[in-house]
Amino acid sequence: MLRQALLLLHLLAAMAWVGGMFFAYFCLRPSAAEVLEPPKRLLLWLATLERFLRYMSLAVLVVVVTGISMLLSVGFQAAPIGWHVMFAVGLVMAAVYAYIHGSLLPRFRVHCGSSTWPAAAEVLNAIRRLVALNLALGVVAVIAAVSGR
Numbered sequence: 713m714l715r716q717a718l719l720l721l722h723l724l725a726a727m728a729w730v731g732g733m734f735f736a737y738f739c740l741r742p743s744a745a746e747v748l749e750p751p752k753r754l755l756l757w758l759a760t761l762e763r764f765l766r767y768m769s770l771a772v773l774v775v776v777v778t779g780i781s782m783l784l785s786v787g788f789q790a791a792p793i794g795w796h797v798m799f800a801v802g803l804v805m806a807a808v809y810a811y812i813h814g815s816l817l818p819r820f821r822v823h824c825g826s827s828t829w830p831a832a833a834e835v836l837n838a839i840r841r842l843v844a845l846n847l848a849l850g851v852v853a854v855i856a857a858v859s860g861r
């Protein structure tokens with residue numbers, strides 16, 4: 713029962729995290745580039761990322777805490793290799809997320825606040841690349857999870 717609850721929370725949080733990155737990368741990014749000029753587009757991204765990354769601080773915490781609880785209840789020795797891979801990939805994803813939220817977002821906010829659009833666009837591009845990385849790692853984590861069955 714507890715394990716089911718942990719797995720449910722784990723999956724809901726991972727879906728929000730990976731699904732949110734998919735939406736941002738493949739749907740919002742091309743649409744915003746098509747419809748909006750740079751200042752408006754960058755301000756849309758700032759407002760979007762402020763909200764998304766705030767929600768994700770909870771989702772990332774839930775993925776890591778529930779994942780580690782489930783792993784420890786079985787034990788590192790007995791855990792299938794796929795779970796070890798998921799653990800390692802999940803920690804890298806959490807570190808990338810923390811760097812985006814803790815370092816790149818504040819820089820992006822400052823550049824948008826001072827209307828230095830080329831510098832803001834550069835930071836947004838760095839965020840985009842790291843989101844692509846985390847999206848790819850998210851897929852690897854899901855493959856690792858399923859292969860651990």
Ligand code: HEM
Pocket residue numbers: 715719722723726730775776777778779780782783795798799800801802803805849850851853854857858861
């Ligand atoms: C600290 C990082 C993580 C740890 C320690 C961890 C650990 C675990 C464990 C132990 C299970 C097995 C639960 C069970 O079958 O009873 C599980 C399931 C799962 N995890 Fe993770 N996980 C982590 C991160 C992630 C991430 C980042 C994702 C995806 C983005 C993910 C996706 C999944 C999925 C889809 C399952 C369900 C697998 C299945 O039922 O076949 N996990 N996780």
